[in-house]
Ligand SMILES: C=C(CC[C@@H](C)[C@H]1CC[C@H]2C3=CC[C@H]4[C@H](C)[C@@H](O)CC[C@]4(C)[C@H]3CC[C@]12C)C(C)C
């Protein structure tokens with residue numbers, strides 16, 4: 001039995017190593033190897049500095065940090081992008097579990113729902129606000145045949161997304177731009193629709209990103225967002241609740257989670273008409289956090305693997321700290337889901353109204 005356990009562990013480590021080197025490894029980025037798990041755009045030594053900087057951010061008073069949030073988020077994604085891709089896949093978000101379906105299918109269906117909601121047709125031009133390495137973008141382009149333009153602040157993600165688009169044969173439909181969604185490099189009234197999947201939670205002020213989406217959308221078109229929020233079960237005086245929410249904010253580079261009720265208020269303030277809102281995590285939806293819980297064995301395997309790679313000098317030393325942080329974050333997120341005080345899928349469907357006709 002012992003030798004069987006040893007064999008299984010060895011096989012899993014070998015499998016992990018194969019995935020690490022062969023799947024992430026060949027992606028040469030600007031002359032640096034992505035396999036260093038540093039985001040490829042920074043050197044091995046910089047990983048540790050970035051990691052220290054990342055934690056310092058939370059010690060600064062909130063008023064002094066607003067302007068620095070996009071840089072801090074960029075640093076965060078330099079640190080985690082490879083680990084996310086390695087351990088979760090190309091879509092960096094949650095979705096409700098669907099009995100009898102794989103995580104991959106559940107993820108795709110959650111993404112397709114977004115584009116179905118904004119009612120686009122083949123050939124339309126739509127915007128992906130905070131596109132990551134483009135998992136949702138590719139599913140959405142394949143499903144709708146719309147032209148998708150994604151924007152992300154992180155240059156390494158841009159390179160990864162372009163590489164994946166090409167490999168999937170979807171580069172004629174999918175375009176990726178490096179930029180800040182708080183100040184987008186697009187003209188007014190440019191897009192036929194827009195969506196954001198678990199990305200706008202990184203904005204220090206939701207008004208700012210919603211106002212930008214409003215500006216670039218054509219009048220009459222729709223925007224859907226999956227927002228990370230605290231629910232009405234969250235009690236600010238409850239120590240455990242505060243601990244969970246702060247744990248989620250620290251481990252996911254969030255400048256402060258908003259409440260469920262705030263989202264549509266903000267949307268209306270910038271001029272949107274609210275078409276629909278729903279917490280997609282509410283029953284009968286199956287828990288989104290079971291995938292995090294089920295991954296526990298894999299996390300330990302990954303921890304061992306990352307430790308070995310760092311000891312061998314293949315991955316930078318800071319990687320172990322980053323992985324450890326994510327391990328803890330998975331626990332805070334699970335507790336957020338189980339207590340019901342947090343949801344990563346508050347869906348809001350918004351319309352940019354036509355301007356009133358002047359008489
Ligand atoms: C929307 C955001 C990201 C959400 C999720 C995609 C990620 C949140 C926590 C991440 C993970 C936690 C544990 C990691 C594990 C220790 C490692 O071995 C493999 C990768 C993880 C499973 C990783 C994967 C992505 C997450 C689930 C935020 C940032 C707004």
Ligand SMILES: C[S@@+](CC[C@H](N)C(=O)[O-])C[C@H]1O[C@@H](n2cnc3c(N)ncnc32)[C@H](O)[C@@H]1O
Pocket residue numbers: 070073077090091092093129130131132133134135136151152153154157179180181182196197198199200202203
């Ligand atoms: C959790 S990931 C989600 C990515 C993608 N929507 C998905 O589901 O796979 C959040 C994304 O938002 C992007 N982002 C955060 N703040 C940003 C900003 N100010 N400007 C542009 N992109 C930003 C990150 O770079 C990252 O790509």
